[in-house]
Amino acid sequence: VTDHDELRALLQRYSRAADERDLQALAGLFTADAHVDGARGDQAIDRWLDTMRAPRAFPTSMHDIGEPLIEVGSDGDTAALDAYAVVYQLADTGSGGADLTLGMRYLVDARRHDGHWRIERLTTRTIWMR
Amino acid sequence: VTDHDELRALLQRYSRAADERDLQALAGLFTADAHVDGARGDQAIDRWLDTMRAPRAFPTSMHDIGEPLIEVGSDGDTAALDAYAVVYQLADTGSGGADLTLGMRYLVDARRHDGHWRIERLTTRTIWMR
């Protein structure tokens, strides 16, 4: 499996872990000192995972992360990924709440650690919201 | 061409054959003993293709299948694919009918047969519908 394909799989594992609320799988995708810079500002990974454990406003989600633009660093052990994503946040049927759909850009700094690519920094930017 | 790229192409050929109503191309993507487990329950491939030949409620479709999470089996001749997809089912303009959009997950068991990857089992799950 090529580095490019492992890096794509890293993003797809992220989306499935997020959608399945699998916090353990999610934690395993990041380095221990990773940071996430998203809707809640810049957070260390442990703090970000805590916020992911809190009850969600939307019980179901689908993170449709597209093909990333990939640049592997000259050292071969770091990489930058830049992917568009459409995130569907789905309200509980019968709750009367409206769904939320976001057009996003995911920027990832990845690092090879013990032979596996991990996310060292994830920056998410919202481009549009419906 | 790598196995990963051939497996991605298998999904993309599926979406184009489905959208172009090209039943012959569609049949060629499956093994002879394949099964499809979708909206109509579990069907053998021949029976499923029959239902695809029936007139459609929506004359135009666009199956936007995303990057799959790919696991090639240790034997090298089987693979599991897991892809999100957004399927746009478009009503005839002027029919007064509304379009239907589905958020889906495509799970594929693929097998290498005569040097080509084929779908042995396709399971589709609808996550959301609009």
Place this chain on the structure above:
Amino acid sequence: VTDHDELRALLQRYSRAADERDLQALAGLFTADAHVDGARGDQAIDRWLDTMRAPRAFPTSMHDIGEPLIEVGSDGDTAALDAYAVVYQLADTGSGGADLTLGMRYLVDARRHDGHWRIERLTTRTIWMR
């Protein structure tokens, strides 16, 4: 990096250059004699870039181009790409204008030029519009 991955990156660079209104980056993705056949009919690349320089009806866009079906020619220096895309054209907040979303198919003839893949012909077809 494989040809398949360079060709995917070509499409992703296209979408980012288009969304960032980076005309210089956009021009660099095409051969000097390229043609674009889209909403304005068939145009030589210089003329098409001129139209891209004009003020836009929608100030923000997101070109979400999916995984392409890729066929590299037997000479190894030409390739055909076929990708679905959803293009979000976003009206200025407060303008009262509505957003436009298009379901599209991008067909690309690519050619390797000085060691880099470039777009020689881009044909875009609108499948649906909202």
